[in-house]
Amino acid sequence: MEVQFEKLSPVLAEMKIRVPADKVTHEVEGAYETLQKTARVSGFRRGKAPRDVVIRLYGAAVRADVARRLMDSTLQQALTEKNLQPLTQPAVEPAELRAKEEFAFKARFEIRPEIEAVTWEGLEATRPAIAVADAALSAELEKVRREHSTLQPIEGRTAQRGDTAHLCLTFTIDGNERHEDVETEVGEGKVMSEIEAAIVGLGAGEEKTVTVEFPASHHAAQLRGTSVQIGIKLEELKERILPALDDELAKDAGEESFAALEASVRARLTKAEEQKAEEEVAKQLVVQLCQKNLVPVPPSLVEQQSKMTEREMQMMSQTMGQKYRATAESMAHLRLDSEMKVRAGLLMAEIAKANALKVTEEDIEKGYAELAEQSGKNVARIKAEYRDASKRQMLIGMILEDKVLTLIEERAQITTAS
Numbered sequence: 001m002e003v004q005f006e007k008l009s010p011v012l013a014e015m016k017i018r019v020p021a022d023k024v025t026h027e028v029e030g031a032y033e034t035l036q037k038t039a040r041v042s043g044f045r046r047g048k049a050p051r052d053v054v055i056r057l058y059g060a061a062v063r064a065d066v067a068r069r070l071m072d073s074t075l076q077q078a079l080t081e082k083n084l085q086p087l088t089q090p091a092v093e094p095a096e097l098r099a100k101e102e103f104a105f106k107a108r109f110e111i112r113p114e115i116e117a118v119t120w121e122g123l124e125a126t127r128p129a130i131a132v133a134d135a136a137l138s139a140e141l142e143k144v145r146r147e148h149s150t151l152q153p154i155e156g157r158t159a160q161r162g163d164t165a166h167l168c169l170t171f172t173i174d175g176n177e178r179h180e181d182v183e184t185e186v187g188e189g190k191v192m193s194e195i196e197a198a199i200v201g202l203g204a205g206e207e208k209t210v211t212v213e214f215p216a217s218h219h220a221a222q223l224r225g226t227s228v229q230i231g232i233k234l235e236e237l238k239e240r241i242l243p244a245l246d247d248e249l250a251k252d253a254g255e256e257s258f259a260a261l262e263a264s265v266r267a268r269l270t271k272a273e274e275q276k277a278e279e280e281v282a283k284q285l286v287v288q289l290c291q292k293n294l295v296p297v298p299p300s301l302v303e304q305q306s307k308m309t310e311r312e313m314q315m316m317s318q319t320m321g322q323k324y325r326a327t328a329e330s331m332a333h334l335r336l337d338s339e340m341k342v343r344a345g346l347l348m349a350e351i352a353k354a355n356a357l358k359v360t361e362e363d364i365e366k367g368y369a370e371l372a373e374q375s376g377k378n379v380a381r382i383k384a385e386y387r388d389a390s391k392r393q394m395l396i397g398m399i400l401e402d403k404v405l406t407l408i409e410e411r412a413q414i415t416t417a418s
Contacts, residue, residue: 003078010113010296013084017074019103027066028099035062067097067105075107087111088300110298115350119292121411125284128277129417132269140265141245148252151238158203161187164238165199170231173223185240195232202234282405285412290343297342305338348404357403359396367399 002018041049086109095105163186171178184190186199194210209231214223243249250261317324372379386392
C-alpha cells in the first residue's frame with residue numbers, strides 16, 4: 001500500500017492511497033468465492049452457479065463492496081501509521097474498482113493545526129476594583145426580609161402594586177373557554193400587561209373582562225392575529241408583611257444578630273464581586289492570547305462550539321420563561337465568539353503540553369467539591385453524575401484550562417482599577 005499525505009491548509013489534509021493490484025485481485029477473488037457458495041441463481045442449485053454467471057449477475061455489487069471494505073481498512077491503517085486523528089469524518093472521493101488493477105482513492109479531513117510556539121507571557125489585564133455598594137447590600141437584605149415575610153388577607157381595600165393576587169382566568173378563543181388559576185404579585189410582570197392593569201383597583205370577589213389583540217408576529221401560532229377575551233376574577237387578595245431589619249430577623253436567618261447578618265451578606269457579595277473580577281481578568285487574558293496567536297481554527301470545531309453555545313442560550317431563555325430568537329447579527333457574533341473559544345482551547349492545550357501541566361486525582365476531587373458547593377448537591381451525587389467518561393473528560397478539561405489560566409495570570413502584568 002502506498003500513501004501520499006498532503007496538507008491543503010493548516011487545518012485541512014488529503015490522503016491519496018494506492019492499493020496494489022495483487023491485493024485487489026485477492027480481495028475480489030475472495031468475495032466471489034464466498035458469494036459463489038451461497039448465491040441463489042435461477043436454473044442452478046444453491047452454490048452451484050458457474051463463476052462467469054455469478055460475475056455477470058453480481059459483479060458490480062461485488063466490486064462496490066470490495067472497494068468500500070478496502071477504503072475503510074486501508075484508510076484506518078494509513079491514519080494509524082501517520083499518527084493522525086481526523087477532526088471530521090474523512091470525505092472519500094468516489095473511486096471505481098477494477099479487478100486485477102491498482103485501486104486508488106483520495107480522502108480529505110480536518111486536522112488540528114500545528115502550533116510551533118505560543119506567545120503567552122507578559123499579557124496585560126486590568127482587574128476591576130472590588131466594592132460592595134450600599135444599594136447592593138440593601139437589596140440583598142430586602143431579599144432576606146422577603147424570604148421571611150408572611151402573607152395576610154386584605155380587607156377593606158382594593159388591589160395595589162405589591163399585593164399577591166389569586167386569580168381565576170377564563171380565556172375565550174373562537175367561542176371555546178379555557179380556565180386557569182394563577183397567583184401573581186401585582187406589578188411583577190409575570191402575567192400579561194392587560195391583566196396586570198385590570199387587577200389594580202379590584203377587590204376580592206370582583207370580576208373584570210379584558211380583550212387582548214395578539215399581533216400577527218406572535219410566537220404562538222394559534223394566537224397570531226386573534227382577539228382573545230379574558231375574564232378575570234380576583235378570588236383572594238393578600239398583603240406581604242415584611243419583618244423589621246433587626247436581631248429577630250437575623251436569628252430567623254441563622255445569624256446571632258443583625259450586625260452579624262449584615263456582615264455575612266456583605267461577605268457573600270464581596271466574594272461574588274471577587275469572582276466576577278477574576279472572570280473579567282481571565283476574559284481579558286484570553287482575548288489577548290488569541291489576538292497575539294492568530295492560529296487557524298478547524299471549521300468543524302467552530303461549528304460544534306457554536307451549536308453548543310446556542311443550545312445553552314436556548315436553555316437559559318427557557319429557564320427565564322422567554323423565547324429564544326436568533327438574528328443574523330446575534331448568529332454572526334456567536335460565530336466570532338465560538339471561533340475565539342476554539343482558538344483559545346487549542347492555544348491552552350499547547351501551553352499545558354509545553355509546561356507539563358497535568359490533572360491529578362487530587363485536582364479532580366477538588367473539582368467535585370467545588371461543583372457540589374456551586375450546585376448545592378452533595379459530593380457523592382456529583383461523583384455519580386461524572387462517572388460518565390465524556391462528562392469526566394469535560395471536567396478534566398476545565399481543570400486543565402484553569403491551571404493554564406493560573407499560569408498565564410502569574411506571568412501577566414495585572415493592574416487593579418482605582
